[in-house]
Amino acid sequence: GESVGLHLPTLSVQEGDNSIINCAYSNSASDYFIWYKQESGKGPQFIIDIRSNMDKRQGQRVTVLLNKTVKHLSLQIAATQPGDSAVYFCAENNNAGNMLTFGGGTRLMVKP
Amino acid sequence: EPEVTQTPSHQVTQMGQEVILRCVPISNHLYFYWYRQILGQKVEFLVSFYNNEISEKSEIFDDQFSVERPDGSNFTLKIRSTKLEDSAMYFCASRKARANNEQFFGPGTRLTVL
Numbered sequence: 342g343e344s345v346g347l348h349l350p351t352l353s354v355q356e357g358d359n360s361i362i363n364c365a366y367s368n369s370a371s372d373y374f375i376w377y378k379q380e381s382g383k384g385p386q387f388i389i390d391i392r393s394n395m396d397k398r399q400g401q402r403v404t405v406l407l408n409k410t411v412k413h414l415s416l417q418i419a420a421t422q423p424g425d426s427a428v429y430f431c432a433e434n435n436n437a438g439n440m441l442t443f444g445g446g447t448r449l450m451v452k453p
Numbered sequence: 454e455p456e457v458t459q460t461p462s463h464q465v466t467q468m469g470q471e472v473i474l475r476c477v478p479i480s481n482h483l484y485f486y487w488y489r490q491i492l493g494q495k496v497e498f499l500v501s502f503y504n505n506e507i508s509e510k511s512e513i514f515d516d517q518f519s520v521e522r523p524d525g526s527n528f529t530l531k532i533r534s535t536k537l538e539d540s541a542m543y544f545c546a547s548r549k550a551r552a553n554n555e556q557f558f559g560p561g562t563r564l565t566v567l
Contacts, residue, residue: 373554384457384544384558385496430496434554439509440498441488441556 353450360418362447364431367412373434375441376405376416380427385443388416388429418449426451455479457559459545465565466535474530474562476545484548485528486556487520489513489541496544502528535566 354360366374372393377385389400391407391414398405404417414431428448432441458477466472478485487499500510502520519531528547532539542563546556 375554377558382560384546384561386558387555390554432496439484439501440486440511441496442498443496445495 350445351448351450353452354421355452356423357420360416360421360425360449362416362418362429362449364414364416364444365412366414366431366433368433369409369412371412371433374405374407374414375432375434376403376414377430377432377443378425378427379430379446385430390434421449421451423451423453425449457545457547457557459543459559459562461562462560463563463565465567468537468566469534472532472535472564474532474543474545474564476528476530476559477526478528478545478547479549479557480526482547482549482557484508484551484556485520485522486546486548487530488544488546488558490544490561491541499530499543532564535564537566540564540566 352362375390376388378388379385389403389405391398391405393409396407402419406415416429418425426449428446430446431444434441457479460475464472485502488496489499490496497513498511500514500520501508505522517533521529542561544561545559548556
């Protein structure tokens with residue numbers, strides 16, 4: 342069925358290293374994807390988005406890569422910091438921006 | 454920076470009771486949403502609201518749920534007769550315009566049904 346999911350539930354990285362969080366989607370008609378960060382006790386916070394007519398988009402210390410051939414999305418965080426520790430969700434936005442379909446989440450743990 | 458606010462932060466209720474969760478979306482936003490997150494699980498869409506009516510709802514959003522925008526600032530989610538399985542974090546979100554897909558989330562209300 343149509344779904345948005347994540348490969349790994351937990352990712353542990355050393356402070357200063359780069360982090361890569363992966364996401365797979367199964368709906369080939371998906372055309373818009375978002376990464377959210379959720380810290381403990383808070384709501385999801387928008388990080389970066391990408392449309393299907395792009396394969397890469399960069400923000401401040403973050404890069405999202407989209408591979409439509411294999412229906413794979415990744416979030417790269419450069420020079421990971423302790424403040425990056427959180428759960429990261431990919432989400433698919435459909436129906437011209439209406440409902441969001443979230444993946445299961447990956448917990449990023451940054452070791453000092 | 455404008456933000457979505459939600460009250461209360463934590464609501465405890467007895468099974469069968471009605472609860473109303475309140476949200477104040479960002480003031481110039483036009484689209485409003487409710488999502489829920491059961492502990493340890495992913496965030497799930499409940500309902501979207503635009504122009505004073507529901508535009509889309511999920512299977513979770515059954516007859517026990519309703520939403521309302523009673524005035525120009527509040528957006529509420531009502532659960533008429535709560536069940537144990539309604540225990541979850543409930544997030545409100547808002548979006549500015551159709552051309553802008555970014556949804557801004559509030560901090561959530563933790564609902565505990567006993």
